[in-house]
Amino acid sequence: MQILIDTLLNSAMASAATALVAIGLALVFGVMRVENFAHGELYMVGAYVTWYVSTDLQLTYFSALVCAVLFTALIGAVMEVALFRRLRSNPVGCLIVTIGVLLVLQTAAVWFAGINRTLLVESPFPGALRVSSFALPWHRLFVIVAAIVLMLALTWLLRRTMFGWAVRAMAQDREAASLQGISIGKISIAAMMLSAGLAGAAGGLMAPIVRISPFMGQPVIITAFIVIIMGGLGSVEGAIIASILYSTFFTFVSTYIDSTVAAIAGLCIMLAVLIFMPSGLMGRTEKV
Amino acid sequence: MRPRSISTGVAIVLIAAAVLLPLVAGDYFTAFGTEIAITVLMLSSYRIIVLTGEWSFAHVVLQGVGAYTAAILVKDLGWPFPATLAAGAAMSALVAAILSYPLLRMKGFYFLMGSFAAAEAIRLLWRKIPFFGGTRGLSNIPAPYLELGGVSIDFGHTTNYFYLTLTVVICCLLLMWWMEQARIGGIWRAIQQQDVLAQSIGIESRTYRRLAFVIAAAFAGIAGVLLAYAFGSVTANRFSLNFALYLMIWSIVGGTRTFYGVVLGGVVLMVFDESLRFAEELRPGVYGLILIAVMLFFPQGLERLLAPIVGGPTKAPRRDVVPSTRSENA
Known part of the structure; x- marks a missing residue:
């Protein structure tokens, strides 16, 4: 019974973390038509910054989290200004430079903290909530709540503000949006910072739970791509729904059967979606 | 001199340099030369897919198909080198042909992700199934050995194996170069540049894209066989x-x-x-x-x-x- 409760809690947490990463990926694809392969590395950088600020600089976990968000958002802005902006007419070029950024960030993390060190981040919420005989670790509950709050804030931002209106307009039709006086450059920077910041936040939130390593972003980016393809490329709502479905499926299969089987099944699901339902759960119908 | 004769000259100089390599360099660099030759074969076969306008993540795993085929045939059934070479190429081409049916319904980013999903699933199966040696892969692949009319050559020797690889790779490169000059090469370029226009003049673009994918895979399979013998072992992680x-x-x-x-x-x-x-x-x-x-x-x-x-x-x-x-x- 404890295993079932643990698995349910873990699926909820995995859904929350995956959703935070996948939303950013979907947002950037929707607005800028860039497939950001370095997105998983932004998650990794978020975890490293959280570790560095909370242990080496001896600040609190929450200020570390804020630093992680700010730092990854800064990386996002630099990527947009220095790379994507210059390659706007060359979508494949954008995809390829993100692979370059992926390798650079990985190497930077190796150089910064080494490969084989065990990096520990202390959670501000140690212990577990006890409900009758079951234990629910506080930090996992905190990750879920924080992710929901962030997602609600993002929905508000996209649905209720001028900025969100501009972002959605640009996702629909970039040229028409720019004719309406929307600055493509400014919105792109903002979207990229938002997306990177969300990935950084996810990394910071997960830092006390997962093993921090320079290569921790790789499974995350693969999951995120599966999820945004399932949800429909560029659709934020689709990404959230698909995150929940996929993470729950993956957590259950890897707990009760085997993680390799879960990975193979996940890849097959992605392939099936690409073949039979290329627009995903929520994407617009498009010819591929 | 015309540009073409210059590039032919450059090619001859490069081949001559490759042939002389084992004479001037030690075993370490000769083995490295073998690796370069295999990589060159991988790259020029990959370029066939790129010619049709797609980027694929599956090419390395198709190389792995060739490598695993050769390893299993030579270890379990004792097939000779030329037979494993042909079988590796054929197996890779077959797997690519099967994969091409779902994959070539996609283009661009979708094709890239689809090829990744299919390839990674195959690779994880190698790690999972004991027949393929699991995570440790297959090792102790015997080196090719030639005995013909009193002459025997042991390709376990680094220099001999380097020359064997070089011969196979140069033959493959010539074949690919010839294909690109032929009509089919022109059709591939046409599909890359103007897909719809090519279709409108009666070129069945999906058939030619499939052909490119399968031919490229056959060459990748050959590269995989060469790699399996060069390292004497095959592991799934080499194709990640x-x-x-x-x-x-x-x-x-x-x-x-x-x-x-x-x-x-x-x-x-x-x-x-x-x-x-x-x-x-x-x-x-x-x-x-x-x-x-x-x-x-x-x-x-x-x-x-x-x-x-x-x-x-x-x-x-x-x-x-x-x-x-x-x-x-x-």
Whole structure:
């Protein structure tokens, strides 16, 4: 019974973390038509910054989290200004430079903290909530709540503000949006910072739970791509729904059967979606 | 001299240099030369897919199919080298043909992700199924041995194996070069540049894209067989996403427009790779920087730098930089 409760809690947490990463990926694809392969590395950088600020600089976990968000958002802005902006007419070029950024960030993390060190981040919420005989670790509950709050804030931002209106307009039709006086450059920077910041936040939130390593972003980016393809490329709502479905499926299969089987099944699901339902759960119908 | 005769001359000089390599260098560099030759074969076969306008993540795993086929046939059934070579190529082509039915319904980014999903699923199956040796893979693959009319050659010797690899690779390169000059090469280019227009004049573009995918896989299978014998072992990790990324990086840095571009990129980066061995951990980052710099400043790859010397079809710079994956309508 404890295993079932643990698995349910873990699926909820995995859904929350995956959703935070996948939303950013979907947002950037929707607005800028860039497939950001370095997105998983932004998650990794978020975890490293959280570790560095909370242990080496001896600040609190929450200020570390804020630093992680700010730092990854800064990386996002630099990527947009220095790379994507210059390659706007060359979508494949954008995809390829993100692979370059992926390798650079990985190497930077190796150089910064080494490969084989065990990096520990202390959670501000140690212990577990006890409900009758079951234990629910506080930090996992905190990750879920924080992710929901962030997602609600993002929905508000996209649905209720001028900025969100501009972002959605640009996702629909970039040229028409720019004719309406929307600055493509400014919105792109903002979207990229938002997306990177969300990935950084996810990394910071997960830092006390997962093993921090320079290569921790790789499974995350693969999951995120599966999820945004399932949800429909560029659709934020689709990404959230698909995150929940996929993470729950993956957590259950890897707990009760085997993680390799879960990975193979996940890849097959992605392939099936690409073949039979290329627009995903929520994407617009498009010819591929 | 006409550009073509210059490039033929360059090719002959390169081959001569490769033939002389074992005479001047030790075993270590000869083995490294074998690796370069295999990589060149991988890159130039990868370029066939790129010619049709797609980027694939499955090519390295198709190489793995060839490697596993050869390893199993030689270890369990004792097949001779030429038979495993043919079987490896055929098996890779078969797997590619099966994969091409779902995959070629997609284009651009969707094709890239679809090829990744299919390839990674195959790779994980190798790790999972005991028949393929699980995570440890298959090892102790005996080296090829030739005994013909009193002459016996042991290809377990580094130099001999290098010459064997070189011969196979040069034959494959000539075959690919010939294919590209033939009508089919022209059709591939037409599909890459104007897919719809090519269809409108009666070119069944999906059939030709499938053909490109399968032919490229057959050559990748040969490269896989050569790799299996060269290392004496096959593991699933040798065919992971990282190697697929490196293949992509190497061909982009060299440039994919001309035949020598990818070869150039491969040789330059392999040598570079070797010379960075002292800083193993920093290598990926240096690659990343090179990739970014090439994309920003030489979007057509290093071949553009050599174009005035070697010549080739680079006179009119085209609007598209890297073959477009048409993700603008995705």
